[in-house]
Amino acid sequence: MKPFEPELNRYLQFVRIEKGLADNSIHSYRNDLERYLKFVHNQLNIKELAGVGHLHIEQFLEELSSLGLEVSSMARNVSSIRSFHEFALAEGFAEANPAELIELPRTAKKLPDVLSPEEIDSILQKPDRTRDADIRDAAILETLYGTGMRVSELVGLEKDNLYFEIGFIRVIGKGNKERLVPAGEPAQQAIEHYIEVARPRFVNDDNPGKSKNRLFLNQRGGPLSRVSIWSIVKKYAEKAGIKKNVYPHIFRHSFATHLLEGGADLRAVQEMLGHASILTTEIYTHVDRSLLHQVHREFHPRG
Numbered sequence: 001m002k003p004f005e006p007e008l009n010r011y012l013q014f015v016r017i018e019k020g021l022a023d024n025s026i027h028s029y030r031n032d033l034e035r036y037l038k039f040v041h042n043q044l045n046i047k048e049l050a051g052v053g054h055l056h057i058e059q060f061l062e063e064l065s066s067l068g069l070e071v072s073s074m075a076r077n078v079s080s081i082r083s084f085h086e087f088a089l090a091e092g093f094a095e096a097n098p099a100e101l102i103e104l105p106r107t108a109k110k111l112p113d114v115l116s117p118e119e120i121d122s123i124l125q126k127p128d129r130t131r132d133a134d135i136r137d138a139a140i141l142e143t144l145y146g147t148g149m150r151v152s153e154l155v156g157l158e159k160d161n162l163y164f165e166i167g168f169i170r171v172i173g174k175g176n177k178e179r180l181v182p183a184g185e186p187a188q189q190a191i192e193h194y195i196e197v198a199r200p201r202f203v204n205d206d207n208p209g210k211s212k213n214r215l216f217l218n219q220r221g222g223p224l225s226r227v228s229i230w231s232i233v234k235k236y237a238e239k240a241g242i243k244k245n246v247y248p249h250i251f252r253h254s255f256a257t258h259l260l261e262g263g264a265d266l267r268a269v270q271e272m273l274g275h276a277s278i279l280t281t282e283i284y285t286h287v288d289r290s291l292l293h294q295v296h297r298e299f300h301p302r303g
Contacts, residue, residue, distance in 0.1 A: 057099055
């Protein structure tokens with residue numbers, strides 16, 4: 001077995017589903033990280049990810065630099081390593097991210113893919129909101145776009161996370177950080193319709209504990225997986241005739257882009273995306289709740 005192969009395989013599955021990377025990109029990530037993890041294991045004699053430190057990564061990058069790699073290749077390696085260690089921290093493989101302070105070599109940044117508001121609308125119109133599975137799928141699509149949450153955050157949503165009396169959803173983000181995100185009226189209505197009409201028929205009466213409090217369920221009563229969300233997004237994008245590579249994370253990119261293009265305050269968008277370290281008790285330290293509501297309602301196409 002190659003060094004850290006189980007952790008690497010879980011990470012590659014994660015980026016394939018969460019970020020929608022093409023096979024060529026996945027192959028590049030694998031090559032970069034296998035070389036890095038082999039160096040860590042064999043050259044530095046580190047047998048656990050928790051043992052990797054900032055200086056160890058610096059040593060590896062010095063090794064790469066001595067090979068004469070181009071800036072773009074160095075940048076890709078740094079990006080791969082940073083992303084991998086961020087995942088390792090979130091998954092509990094390590095208690096810290098040693099790559100957090102590693103700087104990315106200066107190179108042109110590729111803008112993320114986004115869908116236009118018209119493309120989003122065409123996808124959201126495709127579920128048949130009279131059928132149980134489609135009612136659920138419509139709620140999922142509306143939630144992805146209406147809140148900008150990550151797929152991992154969506155599949156972990158519980159009914160107790162819904163604070164619709166004030167129009168918010170409590171999202172558990174990376175590192176178990178919590179934030180409150182405005183739901184937007186279309187998303188809230190779609191979720192409420194799903195809870196009232198479709199979800200009760202998904203709950204497994206023979207094993208009600210299986211579904212627990214999880215919001216989005218499969219038709220056997222279990223929680224939906226990231227792979228299931230991927231399939232749902234692909235299904236309706238194809239029905240809508242969208243030619244772009246549509247994957248769950250593109251809704252998050254589109255959420256942020258459409259808000260900012262509409263004139264939303266950057267800081268408010270950062271709060272909604274959860275890029276800052278915000279605990280529930282500190283959710284309004286920087287942005288007032290009424291401002292979040294106002295920004296979302298004023299600038300989001302489905303606010």
